[in-house]
Amino acid sequence: MSEHIRVLLSEEEVDARIQAIGEQISRDYAGKQVHLICVLKGGSFFLCELAKRITVPVSLDFMAVSSYGSGTQSGGVVKIIKDLDDPVKDKDVIVVEDIVDSGRTLSYLLEMLWGRGPRSLHLCTLLDKPDRRVVDVNVDYTGFQIPDEFVVGYGLDYDQRYRNLPYIGVVEFD
Numbered sequence: 001m002s003e004h005i006r007v008l009l010s011e012e013e014v015d016a017r018i019q020a021i022g023e024q025i026s027r028d029y030a031g032k033q034v035h036l037i038c039v040l041k042g043g044s045f046f047l048c049e050l051a052k053r054i055t056v057p058v059s060l061d062f063m064a065v066s067s068y069g070s071g072t073q074s075g076g077v078v079k080i081i082k083d084l085d086d087p088v089k090d091k092d093v094i095v096v097e098d099i100v101d102s103g104r105t106l107s108y109l110l111e112m113l114w115g116r117g118p119r120s121l122h123l124c125t126l127l128d129k130p131d132r133r134v135v136d137v138n139v140d141y142t143g144f145q146i147p148d149e150f151v152v153g154y155g156l157d158y159d160q161r162y163r164n165l166p167y168i169g170v171v172e173f174d
């Protein structure tokens with residue numbers, strides 16, 4: 001079976017939205033240092049673009065979790081593959097994600113991070129599929145709400161491919 005990619009959000013649209021979120025975060029965190037936590041691998045492209053547009057001091061950390069197998073369906077199981085390097089205690093943390101889908105990954109992660117005593121903890125996601133939510137998650141910064149379609153690009157993969165696309169596209173099977 002072959003597949004092709006239909007553009008859903010162009011590179012220009014995504015970049016403009018990230019610029020706006022960066023400005024918003026810079027205003028909201030004026031006078032503070034923000035500690036960005038990237039959820040690998042999908043969040044990495046968004047994190048880099050977002051961090052460049054934040055004008056308050058920024059520090060970064062990375063973690064990797066897995067909630068999906070190699071296809072397009074959720075396994076519903078969250079596993080920490082790589083934990084953070086640094087403590088989050090007393091830091092103003094923003095978790096940077098590629099997409100909130102069922103919400104399982106983020107609700108698990110946020111609860112775990114709260115237990116480590118950050119001063120504040122917020123969530124920033126490039127994409128949100130609200131129709132797919134199974135577990136309630138409070139999203140503070142959203143790039144785009146999108147319909148229930150499987151998307152790739154800007155860090156998001158289908159079987160580890162397409163992460164490097166500079167736009168968001170829908171995988172369509174021929």
Ligand code: IMP
Pocket residue numbers: 042067068074097098099100101102103104105106149150151152156157158
């Ligand atoms: P959740 O736990 O169901 O919210 O899913 C979280 C993770 O599933 C995301 O961080 C992605 O890695 C993956 N995911 C969910 N929807 C998509 C999609 O449309 N394309 C690619 N990955 C997705």
Ligand code: MG
Pocket residue numbers: 039040041042043097098099
């Ligand atoms: Mg992800």
